[in-house]
Amino acid sequence: MIDTFKQIQTRLEATPHLQRLGRLFSETVLIEIDGNEYYLSFEKGRIVSVVEGPSRKTPWRFALRTDAEALQKFWQLRPEPGFHDIFGLVKIGRGRIDGDILSLVKNLRFFKDVLGLARGKEELAA
Amino acid sequence: MSIEPITGRYLTVTIEGAPRRIYFEEAGQGRPVICLHTAGADTRQWRHLMNDEEITASNRLIAFDMPWHGKSLPPEGFETQEYLLTTEAYIETVLAVIDGLALDRPVLAGCSMGGRIALQLAALHPHRFSGFIAIEASDFQPAWYDIDWFHRPDAHGGEMGAALVSANISPYAPVAERWNTLWMFMQSGPGVFRGDLSFYTRDDSLIPRLPTIDTGATPVHIIVGAYDLTCTPEDAERTARAIPGATLAVMDELGHFPMSEHPEGFRPFFVEALEKMPRTAAKAA
Numbered sequence: 001m002i003d004t005f006k007q008i009q010t011r012l013e014a015t016p017h018l019q020r021l022g023r024l025f026s027e028t029v030l031i032e033i034d035g036n037e038y039y040l041s042f043e044k045g046r047i048v049s050v051v052e053g054p055s056r057k058t059p060w061r062f063a064l065r066t067d068a069e070a071l072q073k074f075w076q077l078r079p080e081p082g083f084h085d086i087f088g089l090v091k092i093g094r095g096r097i098d099g100d101i102l103s104l105v106k107n108l109r110f111f112k113d114v115l116g117l118a119r120g121k122e123e124l125a126a
Numbered sequence: 127m128s129i130e131p132i133t134g135r136y137l138t139v140t141i142e143g144a145p146r147r148i149y150f151e152e153a154g155q156g157r158p159v160i161c162l163h164t165a166g167a168d169t170r171q172w173r174h175l176m177n178d179e180e181i182t183a184s185n186r187l188i189a190f191d192m193p194w195h196g197k198s199l200p201p202e203g204f205e206t207q208e209y210l211l212t213t214e215a216y217i218e219t220v221l222a223v224i225d226g227l228a229l230d231r232p233v234l235a236g237c238s239m240g241g242r243i244a245l246q247l248a249a250l251h252p253h254r255f256s257g258f259i260a261i262e263a264s265d266f267q268p269a270w271y272d273i274d275w276f277h278r279p280d281a282h283g284g285e286m287g288a289a290l291v292s293a294n295i296s297p298y299a300p301v302a303e304r305w306n307t308l309w310m311f312m313q314s315g316p317g318v319f320r321g322d323l324s325f326y327t328r329d330d331s332l333i334p335r336l337p338t339i340d341t342g343a344t345p346v347h348i349i350v351g352a353y354d355l356t357c358t359p360e361d362a363e364r365t366a367r368a369i370p371g372a373t374l375a376v377m378d379e380l381g382h383f384p385m386s387e388h389p390e391g392f393r394p395f396f397v398e399a400l401e402k403m404p405r406t407a408a409k410a411a
Contacts (some may be wrong), residue, residue, distance in 0.1 A: 078297040081352045085293035091270060093356050101272075104280045108289035 001068065002052050004075075004118050005031070005038055009047040013118040018117075019045040022110040025068060027110070030063035033071060045110070062099035064115075070094040077120040086112060132176045134197075139222040141193065142201075148223060149197035150190035154182025157256075157405055158232035160224065161189040162240025163385060164262075166197025166276075166287055169239065174389030175396060185400060188232070190223050191295030192216075194318045209321035213329050216243045217250065224254060226382040233403045235259035235396075238357065238382060239326045241297035241348075245365070247347055249335035257345045257403035259396070262354050262382050264361035265368065269327035278347055284312040287319045291350060294382035296353035298391065301389040307386040333368075341371030348372060349400045373402065 012018055022045030030053075031038045037053025039060060051058070066074075066089055073083035082092035089095030097104065104111060134151045151169050152408040153176040157338055161172045169189035176187045189196040194209055199208075220243060224232060234255045238242035241263025248258045271290060276283040289309040293306050311319065339346060350362035359376045375395055377384060384392035 016386060019395070059223050064340070084297050084353060085355070087290070087293045088272070088355050102275065105271075105286055105290070109292070112289065 001033055001036070001071075002038065005040060005047075005050045008114060008117045009040075009050055012045075012047055012114055015117065018110060018113055021045065022107060022108060022114070025107045025110055027061035028058060030058075030060040030099075032063060032065040034067050048115075060099060062097060062101060062104045064095060064097055066095040074115075075118045075120070086115065130173075130177050131179075132173065132181070136197075137190075137223065137226045139226045141219050141222050144201050146193045146201060146219070146222075147199055148190050148193065148219075148226075150188060150223065150227070151176065152186060152188040153177065154184075155185045155237070156184040156186055157403075158186045158188060158227075158229045159183075159231045159400070160220070160229070160234050161187055162220070162234070162236030162243065163189065163192070163195070164238035164240060165312045165326055166195075166291070167307075167383075167386075168192075170196070171307070171311055171383060171386035175385055175393070178393065181397065181400070185233075188227065188229075192219060192322070194315060200315070209317050211239075211321050211325035213243070213246055213325065213331060216325065217246060220247060221251065221254065231256040233257050233259065233400070235261065235399070236263065237261040237385065238263070239322055241357075242326060244333065245336065245339070245346070245369075246332055248339045248344060248369075252340060252344045255344055257347075259347050259349065259399040259403065261349045261384065262351065262357045263348055263363075264350075264357045264365040265333045266330040267327055267356060269323065270355070273320050273323040274322070277320040283316055283319060284314050286367035287311045287314060290366030291382070293355050294353065294388045296351060296379055296381040296391075298353075298379040299381065299387040303387050303389065307383050310386075336365065337370065339369045339372070341369060345402055345404065346372040347402045348374045349377065349384070349395050349399060350374070351377045351382060351384050353379075353381035353402060356382055359384065375399070 026043050028041045039051045039058050041049045082088045132151050133154045137148045163171045168191045172189040194200045234244045241260035244258045244260045276287045288308040348362050348366045350359050366372045
């Protein structure tokens, strides 16, 4: 899974319009998958580090907690209903969003599009 | 170069005791079909169907921007008002437009909050219409988000609203139409989407009215997309079950804005719905 997030980091470097959308976003986001923690640190619309937990010392702004199977489905080119959006995961009971939700919502397009950079490349997460 | 057959004009009617200048578009001839847009958007959602020659050959499609939306201005004094749509004002607006255009028993097609009000009108004012096409419509939806997110001084409500409603668009939607659909939300005036959602997520008065709808007199056909997180197929099925004689179609590859996000995918479902509506001796002045 860490490889997928690093791939997202690399793709974000090659996606200037997303960097522009996220230019005011400098936060750390926790992605928790089946209890495993991944900390994505953003700096002005770029991912500057991807660190695997567990960590008690890393502050984060908001967290997306889900499971590997749900994420694999989310990253398919055409996910089945409910798996097509992070709020869909929440609605079908396969995801939870914690922390500063307003920070997420203010940067919602940016964050969803960044997470979607792995979409259609599900083999990367294997 | 091409010029579309859609024409737009303005109609001034009285709503809540004050004038409203309402923008409406129409295309086609024959049976009138009033088309209601979703929350936070405007008539542009219907442009594909209004440009469909086969549909407009025998249907006069009329779409209007609700006050505060699109090219319909908010009422005088809006600068000190908090926009909060109500069932009563929405019903008054739809009926005022029908009266203003002198339409005799049009079909009413509405999407999302437009579908909700279509069902309210089916229950409360059925004699004014010949039938109801309720798209992404259900009895009641509490918000799964905080509607106040979309109207605050430290963030762009349009950008946030678009990012949120993108959750309701199918991955089968053509990319260009996905973004054309989202653009309307990005353009929505401050607080308008929130005010629409207030109506949509807080008024549950439709629930006890559903069993009173007489589909023998005015048919009700509900259409829902599988990718709609706001009005899910389960929500629409529950609603259809509560209306004796209502029919339901589930669109496996569409979301909450079918006529806008995926016009080709939606078209056969809309044609089927029109075929279910009676062809009365409706005439337009």
